[in-house]
Amino acid sequence: MSSRRIIAFLLLSAALGLGQLKPAHDITYSEAKPVLNDFSDDPPADLRGLTPAQVQAKWPAYVSEQDRSTRERLLQGDEDSLVNLLLYGTSFTKEPRLTAEFLKQNGMSINPAQRSVVSDILSRRANDVIAAMASPNAGERLRYMRGLMQKRGQNVDTPAAREKLHAYLLAAVSRVYSEFSQFEEKLQQAREAGDTGVEFAIRSTLFQQRGISLDTSIMPDYALEEALKEILRVHLFARDGIHRVAVIGPGLDFTDKAEGFDFYPQQTTQPFLLLDSLIRIGLSNPDQVELTTLDISPRVNEHVAAMRRNASQGKPYDIQMPLRGDKNWTAGAREFWQNAGSKIAAATKAVTVPPSEGKVEIRAIRVPTATVLRIHPRDENVVWQRLPLNEDEKYDLIVATNILVYYDEFHQALALANIQSMLKPGGLLLTNDGLPDVQTLSIHQIGGSSTAYSDEKEDGDHIIWYQYKPR
Incomplete structure (x- = not known):
């Protein structure tokens, strides 16, 4: 673990009064060996041609470099969020939003x-977003983006710099x-092959070369709630049987993933809506359930830490939930939102x-401080690190939506190994x-559920259930 990450962990732990927690450690060679064995015929390019002894010798430095590289992808993801803000935001401009619907209605495309x-x-x-960044009254989003652009060698200090x-x-x-x-071209090729399994597999690694984005929306939480209902129905958990929960990559609503809304403060929604679903369904007792967020983003971790600090001082947490009114949502999706x-x-x-x-x-809720304090942030790279x-x-339930898509199958397999290490026997x-499907692990798919959000084609989610069954 680098000195920078140790300092970040100590600061976060101090802010939360969690000095007794141990930081995540880099996955060791022996911990990764089951996955390395399973991928021995197709290892990562930079491990190809090496003997097991050579891989073992290289492993600590290799993992440290891979973790650093993964965290650097956050900057590219933030830049992608800036693009969404530029196209869809309304807080800094009076120009029309360049949504897909606007372009379709006007027979236009972006070039x-x-x-x-x-x-x-x-x-x-x-021009408007640049002027807003330069303003001394710039809001939280624009102040962050101004700093991001400075990291990219850009600034707003002079007319030439703004140009x-x-x-x-x-x-x-x-x-x-x-x-x-x-x-879209890759997905279209998969569709034409006529194999939905192949198409889903391609979707599941689609963003492996893309920057890691934090943007989120609430509809995957609807799909999770539907999955949890079915999980209770088939008795994978008893009523009030889920006490410890983790969310990998909970997201930060900087510019909503679907629409780029920026007219309300930044917020995180999945930890709260997941707790709400577990309690509504009867899988968790509101007085006993605890939730941990696992993320590599300082922005997410600091947001959750600040949320907890505010709660400890008596300040609740407000969540805004917008819903497009011109979309034909399913009855279930609308009921979930309501x-x-x-x-x-x-x-x-x-x-x-x-x-x-x-x-x-739009509707809004105010989360009481006692519930806010049930959520705890931890810095962990789920691919390259483990929590001790x-x-x-250990957790009864771990959730990871729209995050593992940023990795290829080898990295996903490492993540599975690390997730397995955090689950209780029988955990999901x-x-x-x-x-x-990594045969050398003890976590495997046991089921799944599909949920449609609207009448638009492919507007929905497949939730896959993986269970840890020790051998």
């Missing part, structure tokens, strides 16, 4: 290199659209939706990514 009505709108939006940043932002939009065109959070929180006044957002409904947990500290991992 910053080709002069058009859309490219003109995009150019003006870029340079303008070009940088348009290039970033082009990059993101090029990436998604390639993703009830989400009602078992752990009280309704509160929602923020006002700007007219520029179009048809958007005693048996009574729920994820919306199909993961490799």
Whole structure:
């Protein structure tokens, strides 16, 4: 573990009064050996051609470098979030939002290199976001993005610098659209093959070369709730049988994954909505359940730590839940949105939706301090690190949605090994990514469930259930 990570862990632990916790440690060669054996015919490129003894000698430095590289992908993911903010945000501009629906209605597409009505709108939006970044009254999102651009060698200090940043932002939009065109091409090829299993497997590693994004939305929590209902029905857990829960990559609603909303404060939603579902379904007792967030992002970890600090001083946590009003949601999805959070929180006044957002409904909840304090952040890279947990500290349930898609099968297998080490016997991992079946491990797929969100094609999630059964 690097000195920088040790310092970050100590600061986080001190902030939470959790000095007794041990930090995550890099996965050792012996801990990774089952996965290395399973992938002996197809190891990572930088381990190819090495003997087991050579891999073992190289392993500590290799893991440290891989962990550093993974954490650096967060910056690229943040830049992708800036692109979403540029296209969809309303807090800094009066220009139209360049949503897929807007482009479809107007028969347009985005191509910053080709002069058009859309490219003109995009150019003006870029100027507006730069001006907002430069303002001394810039909000939390824009202050963070100004700092991110400084890390990229960009700034807003002079007209020449702003012109340079303008070009940088348009290039970033082009990059993101090029990436998604390639993703869609891969998926289309999989669809044409006519094998839904192959298509799902491709989807499950689609972003392995992409920056790791923190953006989130609440609909995967609906799919999780439906999965948990079925899990209770088939008696994988007894009523009130889930006491310890972990969420890998809980997300931070910087610009909502689907729509890029930025008219309310940043928030994390999955930890709370998962607790709410567990209590509503009857799988957890509200006075006994505890939840840990596992993330490599300082922004996420610091947000959860600040949330807890505020709660310890008597301040509750508000969550805003917008819902597009022009989409044909399923009855179940709408019912989930209407009830989400009602078992752990009280309704509160929602923020006002700007007219520029179009048809958007919104509701808000206020989470009491006692519930906030049931959530604990931990810094862990689930691929390259392990938490040192005693048996009574291990989890009944671990959730990982829209996070393992950022890794290839080898890395997913390492993550599975680390997740297995954190689960109690019989414990479950729920994820919306199909993961490799690693025969040398004792965690395997035992079922799954599918949930549609709307009448739009492929608007939904498959939740796969993996259970740890010690041999």
